[in-house]
Amino acid sequence: MNDRHEQWQAAERLALTLTEGGLQRMAARTLAVFLFTDAETVTMGDIADQLGVSAGSVSGSVKSLLSVGLIERLPAPGSRREHYRLREDAWATLFSTQNTVVQLMLQAAETSIATTAANDPAHRRLSQMRDFYQFLFQEIPTLLHRWQQHQATRPG
Amino acid sequence: MNDRHEQWQAAERLALTLTEGGLQRMAARTLAVFLFTDAETVTMGDIADQLGVSAGSVSGSVKSLLSVGLIERLPAPGSRREHYRLREDAWATLFSTQNTVVQLMLQAAETSIATTAANDPAHRRLSQMRDFYQFLFQEIPTLLHRWQQHQATRPG
DNA sequence: GGAAGGGTTCAGAAAGTTCTGAAGATTCGC
DNA sequence: GCGAATCTTCAGAACTTTCTGAACCCTTCC
Numbered sequence: 001m002n003d004r005h006e007q008w009q010a011a012e013r014l015a016l017t018l019t020e021g022g023l024q025r026m027a028a029r030t031l032a033v034f035l036f037t038d039a040e041t042v043t044m045g046d047i048a049d050q051l052g053v054s055a056g057s058v059s060g061s062v063k064s065l066l067s068v069g070l071i072e073r074l075p076a077p078g079s080r081r082e083h084y085r086l087r088e089d090a091w092a093t094l095f096s097t098q099n100t101v102v103q104l105m106l107q108a109a110e111t112s113i114a115t116t117a118a119n120d121p122a123h124r125r126l127s128q129m130r131d132f133y134q135f136l137f138q139e140i141p142t143l144l145h146r147w148q149q150h151q152a153t154r155p156g
Numbered sequence: 157m158n159d160r161h162e163q164w165q166a167a168e169r170l171a172l173t174l175t176e177g178g179l180q181r182m183a184a185r186t187l188a189v190f191l192f193t194d195a196e197t198v199t200m201g202d203i204a205d206q207l208g209v210s211a212g213s214v215s216g217s218v219k220s221l222l223s224v225g226l227i228e229r230l231p232a233p234g235s236r237r238e239h240y241r242l243r244e245d246a247w248a249t250l251f252s253t254q255n256t257v258v259q260l261m262l263q264a265a266e267t268s269i270a271t272t273a274a275n276d277p278a279h280r281r282l283s284q285m286r287d288f289y290q291f292l293f294q295e296i297p298t299l300l301h302r303w304q305q306h307q308a309t310r311p312g
Numbered sequence: 313g314g315a316a317g318g319g320t321t322c323a324g325a326a327a328g329t330t331c332t333g334a335a336g337a338t339t340c341g342c
Numbered sequence: 343g344c345g346a347a348t349c350t351t352c353a354g355a356a357c358t359t360t361c362t363g364a365a366c367c368c369t370t371c372c
Contacts, residue, residue, distance in 0.1 A: 007271040007278075014264040021257045022178070025330070035285070036268070036278045044349070054332050059350055080340055080347060086281055091288035101177045108170040112192070115163040122163075122192050125242055129191070131310075132247035135303055143299070147291055154287070181360070200319070210362050215320055236317065236370055 011036045022098055026053065030061040034071055034086040041074055041083040069093045092144055099140050106133040167192045178254055182209065186217040190227055190242040197230055197239040225249045248300055255296055262289040 011032040018028035033047050048058045062084060065071045070090045074083045087093065109130035116123040167188040174184035189203050204214045218240060221227045226246045230239045243249065265286035272279040 003271070007268075010264075010268040010271045014268055017257075017260045017264040020260060035281050036272075038276055038278060040277060055349070056333070056351075057331055060331090063350090082349080088284075091285055095288075095292070101173075104173045104176060108166075108173040112163075112166040112170055115159070115166045116192075120194050121196060122194055125191050128244075129247055131307075132251075132303065135306055136251070136299075139299055139302070143292075143295060146295070147288070150291055151287075211319070212321075212363070213361055216361090219320090238319080 007036060021094075024061075024064065026057050027061045027064050029053075030058065031065060031070060031086075034065075034084070041085045043081040043083055045081065068097050092147060096140070096144070099136075102133055102136050102140065106130065106137055109133060163192060177250075180217075180220065182213050183217045183220050185209075186214065187221060187226060187242075190221075190240070197241045199237040199239055201237065224253050248303060252296070252300070255292075258289055258292050258296070262286065262293055265289060 015028040015032040033050050044058045071084050072087050113126045171184040171188040200214045227240050228243050269282045
């Protein structure tokens with residue numbers, strides 16, 4: 001149940017799944033380190049050691065994970081190394097990020113509709129597309145709100 | 157408002173957005189043809205002409221769009237060419253397909269938790285991940301049900 | 313039943329993505 | 343301020359994905 005090798009395999013498998021979800025390969029592997037480490041925080045050196053990759057790769061991955069808000073830099077306690085950790089709301093954040101696609105789809109549908117005449121079959125098809133993404137777009141805040149409530153009932 | 161060139165640009169832009177959403181490039185461009193055509197159905201030849209790509213590419217794209225249920229083959233009325241069109245529930249289908257990732261995440265989290273001890277910080281992090289995706293997984297059917305109701309109130 | 317159009321497949325070319333390694337920038341400790 | 347450790351950047355190598363083109367198969371029509 002607590003075997004290091006087994007745990008490592010699970011981490012790499014999870015990284016592959018994260019890749020399916022849209023993250024870049026190295027960013028996914030880096031995130032897996034943040035999830036599986038038994039320390040509270042990690043440094044870039046830790047990540048490079050754990051994954052056996054170059055410092056350059058780690059730098060790029062950490063930068064991208066920071067930019068989407070999945071990890072955070074901790075106020076360095078007088079150390080030379082920067083410490084990072086997974087953010088508490090990482091998963092809700094990841095979900096929200098992925099849903100910017102919904103916005104893009106909605107916008108694309110709307111501008112496309114504007115290029116069609118009302119009696120064109122394309123007008124009807126694009127309107128259906130717009131309606132669906134408009135619906136989704138409305139529902140996302142509701143969904144995240146329900147998640148917060150759900151969390152409140154089962155406090156960590 | 158009905159300029160062919162403008163419409164074509166919109167189609168290609170929409171195709172790029174679909175690519176962001178996880179579709180392959182050529183499949184996305186093909187889907188754009190299905191959306192923007194002023195005919196009720198299209199043939200593979202139509203698509204190849206419109207996009208200026210090889211018959212091989214079109215064959216592959218159409219196959220993949222069929223497999224995920226975004227388009228359908230029509231009962232051919234004694235013609236040599238196969239006719240296809242966008243399915244009515246294409247967008248809900250696309251959304252559902254993309255949410256298989258949620259299932260994969262949930263499974264990955266669960267198997268990962270099994271490799272950690274209860275007092276390991278990783279255990280807590282992975283549990284948070286599982287809780288979120290379990291929540292999402294529960295909510296998807298509800299969401300699609302609400303979409304159907306929403307559609308019923310505004311009939312096409 | 314044979315010819316021709318339409319569709320499929322797949323090897324290889326083209327394009328795109330990702331990682332490394334090395335050089336440069338930055339920051340902390342002294 | 344100087345030196346050392348850490349981090350960043352970026353050109354190019356390695357790898358992956360995607361598209362084409364040509365050969366092959368299947369079906370329709372005469």
